[in-house]
Amino acid sequence: MNIGQAAEASGVSAKMIRYYESIGLIPKTVRTEAGYRVYSDSDVHTLRFIRRARDLGFSVEQISDLVSLWRDRERASKDVKRIALEHVTVLERKIVELQQMAETLNHLAKTCHGDARPGCPIIEELASNEAPQCHSAAGTRFGSLGKAPTRV
Amino acid sequence: MNIGQAAEASGVSAKMIRYYESIGLIPKTVRTEAGYRVYSDSDVHTLRFIRRARDLGFSVEQISDLVSLWRDRERASKDVKRIALEHVTVLERKIVELQQMAETLNHLAKTCHGDARPGCPIIEELASNEAPQCHSAAGTRFGSLGKAPTRV
DNA sequence: AGTGACCCCTCCAACCATGGGAAGGTCAAG
DNA sequence: CTTGACCTTCCCATGGTTGGAGGGGTCACT
Known part of the structure; x- marks a missing residue:
């Protein structure tokens, strides 16, 4: 083939x-x-x-491990489960991050009249000198999520 | 400075x-x-x-638009709201994607005894020739999410 | 005036996974 | 023999960010 x-x-x-x-x-x-x-x-x-x-x-690195475990007839399912659950943890943290972003934006959008007039709470929030967001965690740019902030 | x-x-x-x-x-x-x-x-x-x-x-591109709108005193809040809500849509789609991945993995991990014995449903699922996942959508690699599948 | 500790500059490379394309070789059918 | 579909390698781009190399500036203290 x-x-x-x-x-x-x-x-x-x-x-x-x-x-x-x-x-x-x-x-x-x-x-x-x-x-x-x-x-x-x-x-x-x-x-x-x-x-x-x-x-x-x-990730490719994780897949590499999974492939090895797959090939290894003596593999311990414990190892596979660990990789899987570690990954679930990462996924769930990202989910929370994204949810917080979405929540914050939804909240701001709700208070934005959204017509042709100027004056927009979304912009004002971004431009403010005060606390970054009402939903705190969205501002934790470098959470313990790995090397970099979640790219969206 | x-x-x-x-x-x-x-x-x-x-x-x-x-x-x-x-x-x-x-x-x-x-x-x-x-x-x-x-x-x-x-x-x-x-x-x-x-x-x-x-x-x-x-994204940087969106930020560029937002900065312009911020600088533009005549800005229509409608435009800002549109950008924000478009972004929320994308965020929410990604959330669903990640949730489906996490669900699938949690489901598989639950049925994995996770000890030193070989034989692991997670690996078996990945290796199977049958339907990709029990939670269907996680397999839609190229959903209408943009150019590429969600990198995690 | 020298020295060391910082700061700044530009340029280049890397990450990750993927797609695009050029330039050239191969194969099967017409 | 030509055509078109396939294959090969190689380089480039993406996005956002970090890292480093190699060179120079600034400042305070000696």
Whole structure:
């Protein structure tokens, strides 16, 4: 199977398959004489695994661990569960962050008459010198969420 | 005021101030003879505005619009409200996405005994050939959320 | 006047995951 | 043999932010 068919069958783009190979998430494949990558059904299976893990929001690094655990017949389900639950924790923190942003904006938008007149509480809030937001946590730019603030 | 003090006072790092200048979000500042950027209290006010908008998850492009509207005394609050509510829509879609991921994982983790034995429903789910997830929408990799799937 | 501790400058690279495209090789069908 | 669909590698862009290198400025203290 060529890379295009493998991409089709797995739902991972050819671009990403090459990228995953380049970073070592998947091993280098066999090549034809002409240099074309060749994939087996088993490879497609792995790619599908990877795609599902991506769909669940795991990072490539986490997926790398999950793939290892998957391949490892002696794997401890404890390890898998730990990775999954750690990820859930991160997800839930991000959810809260986004909810606070949305709440703050909804609150401000509600008090904004939204017509052609100037004078808008949203702008005024942003421009104020006072406490950043009414919903406190949205201002914690560098929460303990990792290296960077949540990009939205 | 030098850039460091402006950064301190506004909560925007010196690096980011230079970046915002370079992309035109803020105008070029006056410089000292030695080439140091000089900031006024008003500049700091603008930077604080920008930081708050970032905290609310607005993109730089949106912030650029908001800053223009802020400066424009004839601004229509309608325009501000529209930007804010559009952003809320995006936020809420992302929240739902993340919630679905978290739900799926929580569900799988619940059925994972999580001890030293092998055999783990989380891995098995990822590896299965069947329907991607029990919570359907988490698999819609390219939902109508914009250019790319939500990176987590 | 020298020295050390900071500050500032610009430019370049990295992160993450992904898409786009150019320039060239390969393959199968017509 | 031509055409078109595929493959290859390589480079570039995204967005927002941080980091570093390498060079210079400023200031207070000795």
